Amino acid sequence: MALSQPTLTPPPRILVIEDDYANRLLFSDYLTYAGFVVLALADGTELGPTLHAFQPDLLVLDLGLPDPDGYCILEQLQTPGGGPQLPVVVVSGYAFVDHQERALALGVHQYLIKPVRMKHLVQAIQSALVR
Template identity: 30%
Template sequence: MAKRVLVVEDNELNLKLFCDLLRAHAFLVEPVNDGRDAVSRARAFQPDLVVMDIQMPHVSGLDLIREMKLDARLRAIPVMAVTAYAGREDEERIRSAGANAYVSKPISLARFMEEVRALVPSDVVEAGGL
């Protein structure tokens, strides 16, 4: 069964890139381009991972992560923050809000997928592995 990833990103090009990349690696993806919809969509979709932009209009990704971690149905879902913030203090602030991983923009596609796989281990047996 495909792992489910909720992608919260206000930039349409980044949203498409992240979703296309995840789909190419056999993930079921739910895109969200307005952070105000993120928590309700997470409750409905029940993802195995949330990819969260931090700097968005209307609501901060940090606030969304905090809100999700206070929700009994969502708190166990790992969150990977993806942001242009790149300072040491920024990473600490993002992790202290509840993010399990942090990837800075511009992203390396290989690093992005490494972090995704670390947070959502695949239980699929590779072909020829039996």
């Protein structure tokens, strides 16, 4: 009886856009440890070329970024030709319901409020990737 070989699939590619250095490093290191391929950026100024070159499967996005802010990035992803339809998980310090509603209206799959438990971030990513 032959043993079946496990199917090897490439790990999901996660783009993190987070302006806070400590958070960016934490997210990048933990998500890499969790088995993802991660590229972390401090801002979204080079989003188009980065999406083309890295081809992420999901975006982890902070909303409180310098120009452009996270909402502008979400709007850019919604426009035709703005990039692939990526699942987005927001991790933000903006805790008010109106911030969450605005982000969800722009297509965010999940909205996590900082400080976030890394376990919850990984669960949110896995859930968004399954859709």
